[in-house]
Amino acid sequence: MTKESIAYSLVCVFILITTIISLMVGTTFISVQQLWQVFSAQRPDLLATVLDFRLPRIVAALIAGGMLASAGALSQAVFRNRLADPTILGVTSAGELMMLLGGMILPAFGLQKFMLALIGGVIAFALLANRQTMQHPYQLIIVGVALNLTFTGLQQLFTKGINVGNNIGFNGLTWSTVWVLLISGCIGLVAVLLLAPWANDLKLPDDQLATVGVPVLAMRLGLLALVIYLSADVTSAVGTLPFIGIIVPNIARRIVGYDYQTLLPFSMLSGGWLLLVIDTIGRTVILPSEISAAVLLAVIGGPFLVYLVQREGFHGITSR
Amino acid sequence: MELRHVDYSYGASQRQITDFTATVPESQILTIIGPNGAGKSTLLKLLMGTLPPEHGQVLVDNQPVAQLSKRQRATKIALVSQQHQVYDEMTVGEVVKTGRLPFHSLLATIPDEEIRPFLTQVHLEELIHRPLQSLSGGQQQRVWLAAALAQEPQYLFLDEPTTYLDIRYQQDLMSLIKELNRTQKITIVLILHDINQAFKISDWIWLIKQGRLVAADEPVKLLDAQLLSTTFGLKVEIVTVPDYGPYIVQLSD
Numbered sequence: 001m002t003k004e005s006i007a008y009s010l011v012c013v014f015i016l017i018t019t020i021i022s023l024m025v026g027t028t029f030i031s032v033q034q035l036w037q038v039f040s041a042q043r044p045d046l047l048a049t050v051l052d053f054r055l056p057r058i059v060a061a062l063i064a065g066g067m068l069a070s071a072g073a074l075s076q077a078v079f080r081n082r083l084a085d086p087t088i089l090g091v092t093s094a095g096e097l098m099m100l101l102g103g104m105i106l107p108a109f110g111l112q113k114f115m116l117a118l119i120g121g122v123i124a125f126a127l128l129a130n131r132q133t134m135q136h137p138y139q140l141i142i143v144g145v146a147l148n149l150t151f152t153g154l155q156q157l158f159t160k161g162i163n164v165g166n167n168i169g170f171n172g173l174t175w176s177t178v179w180v181l182l183i184s185g186c187i188g189l190v191a192v193l194l195l196a197p198w199a200n201d202l203k204l205p206d207d208q209l210a211t212v213g214v215p216v217l218a219m220r221l222g223l224l225a226l227v228i229y230l231s232a233d234v235t236s237a238v239g240t241l242p243f244i245g246i247i248v249p250n251i252a253r254r255i256v257g258y259d260y261q262t263l264l265p266f267s268m269l270s271g272g273w274l275l276l277v278i279d280t281i282g283r284t285v286i287l288p289s290e291i292s293a294a295v296l297l298a299v300i301g302g303p304f305l306v307y308l309v310q311r312e313g314f315h316g317i318t319s320r
Numbered sequence: 321m322e323l324r325h326v327d328y329s330y331g332a333s334q335r336q337i338t339d340f341t342a343t344v345p346e347s348q349i350l351t352i353i354g355p356n357g358a359g360k361s362t363l364l365k366l367l368m369g370t371l372p373p374e375h376g377q378v379l380v381d382n383q384p385v386a387q388l389s390k391r392q393r394a395t396k397i398a399l400v401s402q403q404h405q406v407y408d409e410m411t412v413g414e415v416v417k418t419g420r421l422p423f424h425s426l427l428a429t430i431p432d433e434e435i436r437p438f439l440t441q442v443h444l445e446e447l448i449h450r451p452l453q454s455l456s457g458g459q460q461q462r463v464w465l466a467a468a469l470a471q472e473p474q475y476l477f478l479d480e481p482t483t484y485l486d487i488r489y490q491q492d493l494m495s496l497i498k499e500l501n502r503t504q505k506i507t508i509v510l511i512l513h514d515i516n517q518a519f520k521i522s523d524w525i526w527l528i529k530q531g532r533l534v535a536a537d538e539p540v541k542l543l544d545a546q547l548l549s550t551t552f553g554l555k556v557e558i559v560t561v562p563d564y565g566p567y568i569v570q571l572s573d
Contacts, residue, residue: 219426
């Protein structure tokens with residue numbers, strides 16, 4: 001077996017094991033035997049706990065993690081910058097701000113949160129992507145961080161510092177939200193796999209790509225639209241989850257290499273797994289209360305980012 | 321491929337190319353030489369169609385190059401520059417596959433088998449899965465050459481391809497280019513800094529100065545110290561080196 005196929009097999013096994021553990025643990029502990037009984041319709045008393053509380057959360061974590069990891073990897077390809085992640089660049093906080101403002105001033109309409117998050121993402125990228133930031137990787141990150149702080153600050157301003165917020169996260173997720181996320185997420189992930197060759201092409205400079213006759217700008221905008229779609233979709237369902245888009249693709253590069261056609265599917269699987277682990281830990285470690293996945297990710301992701309930038313052999317922000 | 325009365329300027333005042341008329345000899349090796357700022361690279365871009373001429377026409381197969389789609393152009397003309405940048409780790413195979421992009425739909429995955437012949441042509445077939453950055457400068461330049469060949473071009477342009485190579489790799493690359501020209505009849509257009517290299521490898525030379533064509537002829541007919549001195553603006557002597565032939569020496573003060 002090649003190194004890649006071992007890595008793929010391992011992450012699939014991890015997902016399976018973590019899913020089972022995650023179904024078992026919580027306020028009521030359910031043994032493997034009891035789980036079996038639940039699924040063979042012998043324990044109606046536990047059915048609601050498993051199917052209506054734990055399972056939707058697990059599905060949401062797996063799909064959202066996969067989407068965020070792919071969005072991160074694609075955004076790194078578009079910006080040619082290993083740190084370019086929608087949560088760091090302010091794309092998701094702009095989405096949250098739009099959701100908050102829209103919720104205050106607009107009447108409710110179908111897919112409202114998603115549409116508003118999408119608009120926020122487009123605004124953030126419009127402010128972010130220009131000749132200067134494309135050519136100076138550090139400038140991109142600094143502008144992104146500044147935008148992120150601004151959008152977050154504005155959210156606090158409009159809520160007077162009280163987190164009435166969009167009141168989302170994994171806690172209390174219902175199937176109605178999860179189904180929407182699952183279907184829209186799968187569409188997004190299929191698009192990611194289809195467009196993966198573009199991410200590879202963008203490793204070449206624009207003038208070089210122009211000599212082989214490919215429409216560079218269209219490719220870049222297409223991938224960027226996909227990044228916004230994925231980020232907005234997750235943000236509107238479960239809120240901002242930082243750092244997955246940085247941690248996962250950068251570790252995945254070391255495991256399966258730099259070809260986006262391998263890297264993206266592997267990032268999806270590992271992103272889903274990581275978020276499921278984080279959420280399972282978060283909801284069980286201080287029972288009966290819980291720590292949100294976003295907080296745990298920030299605690300892990302911050303130090304990882306520091307490590308990534310300061311690591312020996314890190315060639316600045318762009319890889320070359 | 322030919323240029324007819326082509327003018328080009330950067331901005332309003334700076335005329336780069338003036339009334340340039342010349343024909344690229346098919347299936348031969350043409351080298352463009354001239355002092356710095358003479359307009360060599362601009363000329364190459366005009367020929368490639370990446371710069372539009374201000375006046376006049378650039379024709380490929382009797383068709384204005386500007387009328388070709390980007391894809392059509394990419395299957396006729398390929399370019400190897402003096403230095404290539406990549407923004408992420410790429411394997412040798414991935415680089416060469418980019419040369420196949422004009423032949424596929426944008427979403428296609430290109431199989432390894434398709435690019436092996438081009439790596440064989442540059443004698444690097446075993447390195448297909450190696451990271452580009454792990455190769456020497458000379459090998460890297462051959463990888464880019466393979467990527468250009470993968471475009472199956474009629475015309476192969478090389479813009480100072482040997483600039484960053486040491487002398488042995490320069491000779492390797494030059495003999496490879498000669499071999500490709502002889503075996504596959506690809507028309508080669510070179511820009512070279514090393515004037516002796518140019519005279520050695522070329523079938524035809526364009527001597528240019530200040531955006532104008534000074535002379536276009538076979539190398540032997542351009543071995544004229546007076547002509548070269550005035551073109552390059554410094555004293556030139558032509559000496560004969562045993563077992564090599566005429567050698568152009570540029571004398572500085």
